[in-house]
Amino acid sequence: MDLPRYHRLRGAYYRLEGRRCTGCGAVAFPPRPACRGCGGRELEVHALAPRGRVHSFTEMATAPRGFDPPHLMALVELEDGPIIAAQLTDIDPEDIAIGMEVEMVTRRIQEKGPHGYLVYGYKFRPPVPRGEAS
Amino acid sequence: MKTARAVGIGGYGAYVPRYRVPTATISAAWRPHGATKPAVAEKSVPGADEDVVTMAIEAGRTALGRIPELDPRTIGAVWVGSESKPYAVKPSATVVAEALGITPATVAADFEFACKAGSEAMQTAVAFVGSGMTEAALAIGMDTAQSRPGDALEYTAGCGGAAHLFVPADQALAVVEGSVSYVTDTPDFFRREGAAYPEHGSRFTGEPSYFEHTLAASRRLLAELGAQAGDFDHAVFHQPVPKFVVRASEELGFTAEQIRHGLVAPRMGNAYSGSSLLGLAAVLDQARPGERIFFCSYGSGAGSDAFAFHVTERIDERRQGARVADYLDRRREITDYGHYLRLRSKIRRD
Ligand SMILES: [Zn+2]
Numbered sequence: 001m002d003l004p005r006y007h008r009l010r011g012a013y014y015r016l017e018g019r020r021c022t023g024c025g026a027v028a029f030p031p032r033p034a035c036r037g038c039g040g041r042e043l044e045v046h047a048l049a050p051r052g053r054v055h056s057f058t059e060m061a062t063a064p065r066g067f068d069p070p071h072l073m074a075l076v077e078l079e080d081g082p083i084i085a086a087q088l089t090d091i092d093p094e095d096i097a098i099g100m101e102v103e104m105v106t107r108r109i110q111e112k113g114p115h116g117y118l119v120y121g122y123k124f125r126p127p128v129p130r131g132e133a134s
Numbered sequence: 135m136k137t138a139r140a141v142g143i144g145g146y147g148a149y150v151p152r153y154r155v156p157t158a159t160i161s162a163a164w165r166p167h168g169a170t171k172p173a174v175a176e177k178s179v180p181g182a183d184e185d186v187v188t189m190a191i192e193a194g195r196t197a198l199g200r201i202p203e204l205d206p207r208t209i210g211a212v213w214v215g216s217e218s219k220p221y222a223v224k225p226s227a228t229v230v231a232e233a234l235g236i237t238p239a240t241v242a243a244d245f246e247f248a249c250k251a252g253s254e255a256m257q258t259a260v261a262f263v264g265s266g267m268t269e270a271a272l273a274i275g276m277d278t279a280q281s282r283p284g285d286a287l288e289y290t291a292g293c294g295g296a297a298h299l300f301v302p303a304d305q306a307l308a309v310v311e312g313s314v315s316y317v318t319d320t321p322d323f324f325r326r327e328g329a330a331y332p333e334h335g336s337r338f339t340g341e342p343s344y345f346e347h348t349l350a351a352s353r354r355l356l357a358e359l360g361a362q363a364g365d366f367d368h369a370v371f372h373q374p375v376p377k378f379v380v381r382a383s384e385e386l387g388f389t390a391e392q393i394r395h396g397l398v399a400p401r402m403g404n405a406y407s408g409s410s411l412l413g414l415a416a417v418l419d420q421a422r423p424g425e426r427i428f429f430c431s432y433g434s435g436a437g438s439d440a441f442a443f444h445v446t447e448r449i450d451e452r453r454q455g456a457r458v459a460d461y462l463d464r465r466r467e468i469t470d471y472g473h474y475l476r477l478r479s480k481i482r483r484d
Contacts, residue, residue: 010232014191014229014232014233015233015235068182068183089181089183090152090181092466105188105191105192106188106191106192106233107181107183107184107188108183108184108185108188109183114482118185118187118220118221120187120188120229120233123183127456128456128460128461128464129460129463129464130456130457130460131457131459131460131463
């Protein structure tokens with residue numbers, strides 16, 4: 001990920017912000033300059049739901065450069081409908097299951113070496129289990 | 135110190151990473167000769183994709199989520215206190231503010247005062263809201279504390295912290311009764327620019343540093359308020375090791391029951407800038423309307439900030455999301471010293 005692209009997409013990376021077409025209502029994530037449904041260019045900022053379920057997942061045997069292992073990729077079906085690709089975190093590979101509930105967190109997704117910049121973005125993890133209030 | 139208009143905490147959130155390393159795993163690697171038993175049984179360790187920025191964002195999200203009626207854009211200041219910033223030059227606070235939807239009309243900066251950086255941010259947030267400059271200010275204390283492999287600090291240097299969002303008192307879950315600050319030039323602990331690990335000014339540890347400043351700031355605040363230890367329901371202190379908290383609180387007249395809810399170090403080690411703010415969050419998780427909370431931080435170099443809070447009826451409606459105990463109960467144990475070194479980036483691929 002180059003720095004200008006990271007900067008341009010920070011709303012999507014930090015807050016799951018896509019675009020909704022004011023003409024036909026189609027939602028695009030990450031944002032696109034024009035609607036894929038109707039070609040319209042009147043788009044408004046639309047944040048996707050930060051919760052969903054694991055639609056499918058895989059553990060990549062070799063993490064891409066700049067990503068730390070284990071590299072767990074999933075398709076996450078968000079509460080409001082869209083399915084997005086994202087890394088899973090705070091979970092061991094053997095504990096992931098299709099359909100499990102996950103929530104968005106912001107994490108480091110890439111490090112450009114010890115002297116380079118850090119890329120922060122969305123990942124998904126199981127919600128922190130809530131105990132009974134004492 | 136008191137503000138022109140009354141101020142309090144409107145929302146708060148905590149964060150502790152999932153990983154724990156038992157201190158027995160560290161002693162097994164180093165086999166320290168004739169060493170005393172480690173001060174804590176285990177400490178929190180960040181995941182490979184975590185740092186002060188990601189941890190501050192999660193704590194901040196919880197804090198904002200607990201006061202949904204407050205538009206993030208009305209927050210006029212975001213300060214992150216830490217001694218383990220991801221960048222030497224580039225603010226953590228702008229990333230946090232951006233992720234929380236607070237940018238661009240806000241003051242933002244990182245604070246550094248060893249373990250007092252978070253409470254320094256609290257003092258400043260109280261002043262910004264108390265003067266009427268802003269309607270809300272977010273103060274965060276968060277650390278992924280550094281420690282040299284094999285050093286005594288490696289047994290207690292933990293990770294975590296909390297975010298406290300200050301607002302006018304009529305919207306607060308806990309109102310600030312007053313605060314004091316007490317600082318001197320004391321060389322007990324320091325890290326030079328570019329150095330990976332901090333150093334101790336050994337003969338300054340404890341007596342002339344932690345105890346001198348914690349006790350002095352606490353006594354000054356009690357005197358300003360005309361209050362005594364027995365007037366409070368809870369007391370929270372900076373927690374380098376649990377026994378320091380026990381001794382300081384006893385000298386001030388606080389009981390074991392008063393410090394019980396805020397003492398988190400036994401389960402996660404010392405969270406440095408995050409330590410006392412996290413303890414305060416743990417107390418707010420338990421506090422009832424009408425209760426009073428005493429708070430005193432400590433940071434090397436050296437100084438303490440003391441605050442007194444009065445809990446309001448709003449507390450019961452501001453507890454959505456994960457509590458401190460939930461984070462402490464969520465634990466994945468690391469029993470391999472090599473795995474610990476990798477998570478702390480002490481060994482790396484590139
Ligand atoms: Zn369209």
